[in-house]
Amino acid sequence: MIKAEQNSKKFYNRKIPRDWSTPDFGDVFNFLKTFSFSRDQLTRETTNDKIRNIHYGDIHSTYENEILDLDIEQTVPYLLDGIIDPKCFDDESFPALKEGDLIIADASEDYMGVCDCVELKNINGAKIVSGLHTFAARATDGKIAIGYRTYSLQHEQVIRELRRIATGTSVYGVSKTNLSKVKIALPPLPEQKAIAKVLSTADAAIHTTEKLVAQKELCKKWLMQQLLTGKKRLKGFGGEWKEVPLSEMFSERNETKYFDLPLLSIGQNGVYPQDESIKKDTSNDDKSKYKRIRKGDIGYNTMRMWQGRSALSELEGIVSPAYTVVTPKKNADSLFFSYLFKMPKMTNLFWRNSQGLVDDTLNCKYKDFSIVRVVLPQTKEEQTAIAQILKAADLEIGLLKAKAEKLRVQKKGLMQQLLTGKKRLI
Template identity: 25%
Template sequence: MSDASMRSSAVPEGWTLRPLLELVSIRSGQVNPTRNPFNTMLMVAPDHIQAGTGRLLARKTAEEQGAISGKYLVEPGDVVYSKIRPYLRKAIISDFHGLCSADMYPFTPRNSTDSRFILGIILSNRFSEFAISVSARSGIPKINREELAEYSLPAPRGDEQRAIGNALSDVDALISSLERLIAKKQAVKQGAMQQLLTADIHDDWKLQQLGTLLTGHPSYGINAAASTYSHDEPTYLRITDISDDGRFTPDPKVSVRHPSAKSYFLRDGDLVFARTGASTGKAYRYRPKDGPLVYAGFLIRVTPDPARLDPSYLSYFVQSKSYWDWVAVMSVRSGQPGINGNEYAGLPISFPKIEQQRAISSRLADMDEGIEILATRLAKTRAMKQGMMQELLTGRTRLPTEGAAS
């Protein structure tokens, strides 16, 4: 976004249009990360930051990372921003004395500028659109110092920046607490699965190959390209639309346009397995609430015989450690990650009587329901934060400050 377009928009009362580099300075000069004391310092790189959240995912020293080329020094309170692939929106507030990759910029807030306000600006839609547009000029997904100098924004005084920063930090704290609670409940579920799905302690459980418990042989999906989503065409299920915990999570949802598509609709009770690539072994149990789905060619469908194998039980079994141990062995036998339909039919599965299968599935489903409720709340909270950023960082909504009259 140019200065001219920024000036054409209204600047909130009491705010001023400021170049970004009046609010922050960019540290220059690099240090050698192989020398003491720099080699023992924490060093952040773009891969260590979660896209769009302002969260640091890994803490490793320069020595642990084998760093050899020049790095920037980072101080507590700096906003560290990844200048490459700006569409990923990777930035954090540093809480350490350390280093950052030369692919990042350490922004040091000037005077009364609040770090959390700057982080919000850097993660905002407006700044990201600007960074993407200027990086596209050269065809290289990177923004440089000269381009950053072009960016201006309406900015309030320090006390209002702090109020905005406090509000966004409170939402971040709520998001973090929900994530921790979800992780805790997922760990409890994993423990329950290990206990409930372990055949070693049950004398009356059977061990059979999956293929003997199906209504037919595993079948491959349709080989067709995805098309832009349309209500007039079937929704397409691809490997990338399946989450690690086996849910349908398309981003974005797509359709499939093919005369034979109707022959590949999933039915209640079906499961599909990823048959190739890094996702080999990933599985999804079809749920009618996900809507009609046509499964793609890199997926293999199985339909359990409901009188002998409960589909829900199977969906939990394929989340277990014993299943993934089997996948690890089977997927590398040919030198390339992959498991075909005949090999999936040979999957050894331990199971009790159908009534007990259903009881186990019901108990685990109750746990899943609690996790899904929290996940929905987390998604809404993240969406709320985006809305807050849009309102607060543009001055559309104003917050009371410490110096405001009561």
């Protein structure tokens, strides 16, 4: 115990290895000029001469890794033509971003996102600027390794300090002056490089899994386009598909006053208990008009069916009167229809059959839903066979997503050990 104390020193409210330095952020990084381009000035269209713009909103919500690898990340937007002359990048004084630069969000709607940060990797000559509500910071040569720089703001005590000094009410921020005074914990350079390599390996595993997810999702989309339209038929099934109104496949369930059943929410991807929702419970105390939904029913947002806001229920409960609940007849496999109702052709039909003057007031009540005509297999058995193939694709995607999330949790665990010196690599 005494030896451990001798080999450590205080860093905020914790201990770090004695051979680690604790400089101020401003002693290691210099701030660069940033720009204030709005979303309206950005585009996803690419050309060789386009200028990429790092926006604070993307740092918070789009870029999942601390390292923003331009060889991997395809969502970084571009500035519209004419906003900045690309020739400006030939001037060494122009604040173009380079390999290893940090882009830090200087505004957040909650404390969790205060000073969210990414480090640029694999720029490969791309033209990049730091955009709205960001700080751009460049490291002093020789003080901090490329690949470790973003993690200097990821130490648990640094994060707490950043949240402590953040100011604001609905939006929280940290000034450059205050950020420059925040102490960071730096291992010796060889150890920084070793930590960066380990965490880079973790990022690579996450990326490989996420790439598989994207491939499987594209495969599922192709299967839906082929199987749900009859372009591709499954072995053992024949005969022409026929067009029928949805009234032949579903009836409306309009049962109310089931006060003993749990409150459920209907989202884009499923039906789930309200207490598991991240959304605030805005339901009325009076549940007398809330509708019963049972396993196998499909519930949809009456005003948003044309946006694909429907889901198959695996639960029994009650849902808001804002939803319409339909229950399958004997000739309908509701799992098949839960996939069919997400198809662009179907959502367009629901839009055309909804009542209202503008999109925000459109309603697709059961009477409107029931007259929509769809082309379907002649037998329920073929519906079921198609649905099971798509369900298997969903299960595979779900397993891969769970693997990616597990890898992200493991990486966070590694960061807790490595960035605090609890586990030493050198």
